[in-house]
Amino acid sequence: MPAILEIAVVGLGLVLIVLDLWTPREQRPRLVIMAAFALALILGASFWLQPAAPTYAFGTVYVLDGLALFFKRLFLLAAILVLLLSREWAVRLEGGLVEYGGLILFALAGMMFAASANDFSLLFVAIELISVSFYILVAFQHSYRASLEAGVKYLILGGLASALLVYGIALVFGSAGTLSFDQPGMRAAAAKLSPVFLLGLALVLAGLGFKISAVPFQVWTPDIYQGGPTPTTAFLAIGSKAAGIVLLLRVLFGVVPEVTLTWRPLLMVMAGLSIMYGSLCAIPQRNLKRLLGYSSIAHAGYLLLGVAVISAAGLAAVLFYLGSYLFAVAAAFTVIGLVGRESEAEDLDALAGLHQRSPLLAATLALAMMSLAGLPPLAGFFGKFLILKAVLQAGGQQVAYYYLLAIALAGVVVSLYYYLGVVRAIYWSRPVAGNQSPLPVSRLIRCSLYGCLAGMLYLGLFPGSLLAAAVEAVKVFAFK
Numbered sequence: 001m002p003a004i005l006e007i008a009v010v011g012l013g014l015v016l017i018v019l020d021l022w023t024p025r026e027q028r029p030r031l032v033i034m035a036a037f038a039l040a041l042i043l044g045a046s047f048w049l050q051p052a053a054p055t056y057a058f059g060t061v062y063v064l065d066g067l068a069l070f071f072k073r074l075f076l077l078a079a080i081l082v083l084l085l086s087r088e089w090a091v092r093l094e095g096g097l098v099e100y101g102g103l104i105l106f107a108l109a110g111m112m113f114a115a116s117a118n119d120f121s122l123l124f125v126a127i128e129l130i131s132v133s134f135y136i137l138v139a140f141q142h143s144y145r146a147s148l149e150a151g152v153k154y155l156i157l158g159g160l161a162s163a164l165l166v167y168g169i170a171l172v173f174g175s176a177g178t179l180s181f182d183q184p185g186m187r188a189a190a191a192k193l194s195p196v197f198l199l200g201l202a203l204v205l206a207g208l209g210f211k212i213s214a215v216p217f218q219v220w221t222p223d224i225y226q227g228g229p230t231p232t233t234a235f236l237a238i239g240s241k242a243a244g245i246v247l248l249l250r251v252l253f254g255v256v257p258e259v260t261l262t263w264r265p266l267l268m269v270m271a272g273l274s275i276m277y278g279s280l281c282a283i284p285q286r287n288l289k290r291l292l293g294y295s296s297i298a299h300a301g302y303l304l305l306g307v308a309v310i311s312a313a314g315l316a317a318v319l320f321y322l323g324s325y326l327f328a329v330a331a332a333f334t335v336i337g338l339v340g341r342e343s344e345a346e347d348l349d350a351l352a353g354l355h356q357r358s359p360l361l362a363a364t365l366a367l368a369m370m371s372l373a374g375l376p377p378l379a380g381f382f383g384k385f386l387i388l389k390a391v392l393q394a395g396g397q398q399v400a401y402y403y404l405l406a407i408a409l410a411g412v413v414v415s416l417y418y419y420l421g422v423v424r425a426i427y428w429s430r431p432v433a434g435n436q437s438p439l440p441v442s443r444l445i446r447c448s449l450y451g452c453l454a455g456m457l458y459l460g461l462f463p464g465s466l467l468a469a470a471v472e473a474v475k476v477f478a479f480k
Contacts, residue, residue, distance in 0.1 A: 003057045004049075005049070006116075012035060012042075013106050013109065014102075023098075028098050029097055032086060033083075033444065035083055036079075039108075040080055043077060060119065070115075070319060074242055075111040077326065078330065081448055081452070082234050082330075083101055085333065086100055087444065089231055103133050103136055104137070106129065106133045107133035107134060107235065107239065109129065111242070119179050120173070123169075123251075124165060130243055136151075137235070138227070138228040139154075139228075150223055150228050151228070153227075161210035161211075162207065164203045165207025168199070168202065168204040171203065172201060175197035176189035181254055190259055204251060208248045211240055211243060212241050212244035212245055212303065213297050214301065215274040215297065215301070218277065218297045221294070225296070230289070230336060230337035233333060241296065241299075249477075253315070254477060265400070267304055268400060271305045272404055272407045277294075278295055281294045282418045285418070288336050288422070289336060299325060301408075303321060303387075305387050313393065316470040316471045318387070319470035320383055321386070323379075323466050323470070324378075324455075326455075328380055331449060335361045336365075338439060339351065348425040349429070351429065352430060357439045358439040358441060362427070364452065364453060365422065366426055368452070369423055372415070373419035379458075380460075382463045386467070387408070
């Protein structure tokens with residue numbers, strides 16, 4: 001059955017919530033750990049699924065191919081790391097840790113369905129499953145005003161994005177007479193370039209732009225990153241962004257590649273503005289989660305760079321970038337979550353003296369910041385290198401790519417200031433009184449951090465395996 005992975009994740013979420021009814025309160029954190037190990041088994045089982053050709057379910061609404069499998073494994077790995085972090089956040093999740101874990105699993109199921117969307121109906125259902133889960137996850141700390149405020153903002157702005165998305169899908173259906181990506185009617189409507197069809201696609205692009213935090217749909221990102229619980233913010237930064245990217249790729253290159261060629265300037269402008277906006281606005285930030293929120297906008301710009309190149313090399317670079325981004329972001333938010341749990345603070349001052357309180361946390365956060373900045377020999381360097389290489393190669397066809405490359409390089413230089421500012425706060429800032437006690441790190445979190453460190457270093461030194469998987473995954477799109 002092609003959808004077996006999604007069925008397993010949904011079933012796990014339901015079982016987790018039911019078991020919560022009969023589990024003593026002090027034993028409930030173990031359920032979340034068991035769920036993380038169950039996801040690890042599902043991740044391992046995914047490697048048994050290697051379809052020689054795309055396989056379909058629910059008619060042709062759902063497709064399992066190389067691209068879908070790549071993103072499903074990315075989502076599963078991200079969810080495992082987030083569940084382990086949420087276990088450490090249990091004291092501040094008043095609504096219940098198990099319910100929180102169940103919502104993580106349902107959001108994960110939505111992301112996995114998004115990776116296999118072959119119809120606008122499944123695209124919308126997947127986006128809504130992700131969004132509704134995150135509305136609750138962001139506001140889960142309902143006794144904290146910042147979390148509740150972030151949840152309300154996300155609900156309002158997310159509802160607006162969903163409205164644009166569903167209206168765009170309605171216009172596409174009215175023009176093409178079908179919602180399926182593979183139907184001839186969709187190809188015919190794309191070939192005609194009718195204004196109604198293009199307007200519908202533009203609204204769909206707006207809805208997906210909201211998910212990836214690209215300019216001009218980025219306004220929600222800093223507030224929600226700052227106000228939401230740290231595990232939620234980590235999953236938003238990794239999973240929700242990647243879900244938006246895979247849907248964007250499905251639509252732009254699987255449904256309307258001809259339209260994508262005409263929209264190349266729009267994609268280039270969005271990429272350049274996202275890099276500039278995110279990089280410049282991150283400079284004055286003191287709150288760590290808000291800083292990562294603005295940097296997430298810049299990273300959306302780099303991802304759009306690979307999309308705007310409109311080549312197999314560009315898309316492979318996007319997939320590698322997401323893989324390297326996962327380990328760095330997961331490591332950063334894990335450390336921020338542990339520091340914030342102990343000090344009730346999430347600003348740069350809370351990191352002062354961290355290298356004395358916990359050398360492991362200090363080294364992990366420092367390396368994560370350097371990977372996000374794109375410094376060798378870490379994974380982030382190779383991710384940015386592949387993106388910029390694809391842009392440079394495209395410059396021979398269109399000179400505008402050289403200007404875009406200059407903007408991207410300027411963004412890298414600017415990002416060094418605020419990313420290395422975090423490293424400076426860790427190792428060279430003087431700790432305040434009462435903020436010098438050792439930070440305890442559980443065995444599971446140590447394993448999680450070691451895994452993230454290994455991922456950042458391995459992909460930086462030996463990028464071939466992930467790059468080969470990315471190249472294979474983008475073969476679902478026919479590039480000349």
